[in-house]
Amino acid sequence: MNANALPRLAVTAGEPAGVGPELLIRLAATSLAANFVAVTDRRLLERAAARCGAAIRLIDDDGLPVDHRDPGTLRVRHVDLGAPETPGHPDPANAQHVLSTLLEAADGCMAGRYDAVVTAPLQKASINDAGVRFSGHTEFFAEHSRSQVVMMLASPELRVALATTHLPLSRVPAAITAEGLQKTLHIVHDEMRAKFAIAQPRIAVLGLNPHAGEDGHLGREELDIIIPVLDALRAQGMTLIGPMPADTAFVPAQRSRYDAVLAMYHDQALPVLKSEAFDRTVNLTLGLPFIRTSVDHGTALDLAGTGRADPSSLIAAVTMALDLIARRRAA
């Protein structure tokens, strides 16, 4: 291995009609020390650059290591679009293209061709409209790599993991089981140590119900499932706080008590992160056999094609992936 080789990151463009392609152009313009391999259609990137009024030099990826990248250059692993994109209007004809980019990135990571994958946002509905059941990158990569995973979103100030991810709210209570919660907490605990070098992570676990169930008067999931799991895992040595009422778990007085929060469902905690650090939050998948980070935002169809989308979250996702690669190499 070439000791000077730049980390090789597969960067998927996500939904062709969303802001992903133009964010990749913005990323290429930075001086970040990484060998970015855009996994997408070369012509999509050329059109995105033209719409942004940005100069870009695309280089067909030959898989060889490089020790230098000039700003404004981007390697490309070409994957054919199904249909030309219309910014702001996803076309299910591109669903297979999007899935193919994810497979190339995941397989490439598992085969050692990439050091990590960073994903731009995709349009879940468009893939489903093409007849493919799909709820998100997290679940897709988990299934493809046969791993149990946990979604985490992290800003510089707050890390939130989710006990359940993309499912209807009506199905959340049944999805919170003692076995699932135990597995999730083990993954969060282990990954806080491995990925964030926190030897004894303090994890705050939210209740499901208002006021964490108010001693059973506002719901029983805390008494019947969450508290027994926390007690069992505390006995194994984990530092767990809670169940905490979700409405007050994020107030300033509580923040210093934990290194991460485990929320019971998607919208219980993500609005906190997105309202205070939308441009600095990264979505990462814990438990995968490879490093995967992502933007925190969606396809922003209202901005697609304008060149006005903010690349900060993608840059934060890349920066975190580079940190994680460095930590893995040093381990």
Ligand SMILES: NC(=O)C1=CN([C@@H]2O[C@H](COP(=O)(O)OP(=O)(O)OC[C@H]3O[C@@H](n4cnc5c(N)ncnc54)[C@H](O)[C@@H]3O)[C@@H](O)[C@H]2O)C=CC1
């Ligand atoms: N990692 C992924 O693949 C993700 C995909 N999504 C998908 O994105 C689609 C749209 O989701 P929405 O709820 O509308 O959220 P969204 O994040 O796309 O948009 C919400 C608001 O934030 C703005 N915004 C988003 N990204 C921005 C950026 N980079 N710069 C400036 N403004 C930005 C948008 O213009 C819009 O006003 C859905 O299909 C959803 O499933 C959502 C989150 C993550």
Ligand SMILES: NCC(=O)COP(=O)(O)O
């Ligand atoms: N809110 C997170 C989100 O929707 C992105 O999920 P994923 O595609 O990274 O699984």
